Amino acid sequence: MKILVTGARGLLGTEVVSAAHVRGFETIALGRGDLDVCDAGAVADRIGVEAPSWVVHCAAYTAVDRAEDEPEVAMRVNRDGAANVARAGADVGARTVYVSTDYVFDGRKRSPYLPTDPVGPLSEYGRTKLAGELAVFREAAASSGVRTPPLIVRTGWLYGAGGRNFVSAILRRAERGEGLKVVEDQRGRLTWGRNVAEVTLDLMAAGVEGIWHVADGGETTWVDVAHEALRIRGLDVEVEGVTTKQWGAAAPRPAYSVVDLAATEEVVGRSMMDWREALRRFLESEGRP
Ligand SMILES: NC(=O)c1ccc[n+]([C@@H]2O[C@H](COP(=O)([O-])OP(=O)(O)OC[C@H]3O[C@@H](n4cnc5c(N)ncnc54)[C@H](OP(=O)(O)O)[C@@H]3O)[C@@H](O)[C@H]2O)c1
Structure with missing residues (x-):
């Protein structure tokens, strides 16, 4: 092919x-x-x-x-x-x-x-x-x-080794010792x-x-993602949850964008990897962002 x-x-x-x-x-x-x-x-x-x-x-x-x-x-x-x-x-x-x-x-x-x-x-x-x-x-x-x-x-x-993404960005800030403000009222699948x-x-x-x-399993918020990434990396940095409105991004984003995975899981014959497991594997295998 x-x-x-x-x-x-x-x-x-x-x-x-x-x-x-x-x-x-x-x-x-x-x-x-x-x-x-x-x-x-x-x-x-x-x-x-x-x-x-x-x-x-x-x-x-x-x-x-x-x-x-x-x-x-x-x-x-x-x-x-x-x-x-x-x-x-x-x-x-x-x-x-x-x-x-x-x-x-x-x-x-x-x-x-x-x-x-x-x-x-x-x-x-x-x-x-x-x-x-x-x-x-x-x-x-x-x-x-x-x-x-x-x-x-x-x-x-999405996050990964090959491009700009939320996980790498917040870890970079945390490693510089900077506090984090993270949106807490959007739900999706990391x-x-x-x-x-x-x-x-x-x-x-x-x-x-x-x-x-196609997405990883489990649903989450950006603030939960930040906490989990910091926990895996052993970084102790303050995370302040803010609303979408307070954050004030130029583009509106859906408050809830969890996609259903049942049909995909049936065709591929397995459950999607849980987002926490995927994040752990990424951070352990890919090294520093
Ligand atoms: N990242 C996410 O969270 C996310 C979520 C949902 C869906 N998606 C979708 O997933 C797909 C892949 O996105 P990604 O996250 O891999 O984004 P990405 O890292 O920004 O990759 C997109 C690539 O497309 C290239 N590109 C832009 N304009 C182009 C053009 N006119 N001709 C050829 N290449 C061009 C970019 O090159 P330059 O860097 O040089 O501009 C970049 O390398 C996209 O369809 C995106 O909409 C992404």
Whole structure:
């Protein structure tokens, strides 16, 4: 199996590339410098030449707060870039994995969101990612070649060795002895990028299509994550919980974005790793952030 990965130098792309290598797949890892997904011609050329059987599309505009100020830039990458990739993939008979987000939900539910639940993004970032999902479905349906149904993997609250993330940021601050202010009123599923990569490859192997939720098990808040990361690292730093309103981020975020994992767990035949276990493994195996 030949897998082409876009955004291959980002947090998740790095993990997908290494997990695919370990499984023995031929892997074409393309960072932004190798392939700008907004350049439709370059995308068509490169995917045409490589002719992979899968494209795992990890490239994205991921600056959630900045997207409020430049939604058109985010839309160009997250919708139009995804459409370019899906179209080029379909043209060579490749299936596309589009990585999406729990921020497509409005957060008003109080039980885990099913893949079939209505969406209602609160932020520009969420809107652009949802537009990307729709674009990928549209491109696959419009293709006149072999059927290439997309696989949409919705995940959230990612951390890992390959990119900027909350866990690494708070540990860096704590190691400098700085106190922490952390949002306490958002609930979600903290998720190790490595686990998303593994489960995504499992879903690809299972041959499923459509929207799937992939995250670590258990639900939490950012303040609980901070406490747990500090505990594992043995750091004694004051953590002050603040409300979303007090924090005052530019982009609104769902108060509750816990995604339901039952369907995914059934297909892959195992429970998702608990977030605390994943965090411990990450911090022990990956060393200092
Ligand atoms: N991180 C999370 O908590 C989270 C949560 C839910 C969903 N997701 C989704 O997961 C996927 C992977 O995100 P991530 O966390 O790995 O983010 P990331 O670390 O920011 O990686 C995204 C990568 O895409 C690249 N990129 C941006 N614009 C591009 C373009 N026009 N052409 C080619 N590459 C481009 C970035 O390069 P530069 O660094 O040079 O800009 C970066 O390497 C994204 O679809 C994201 O929406 C992430």
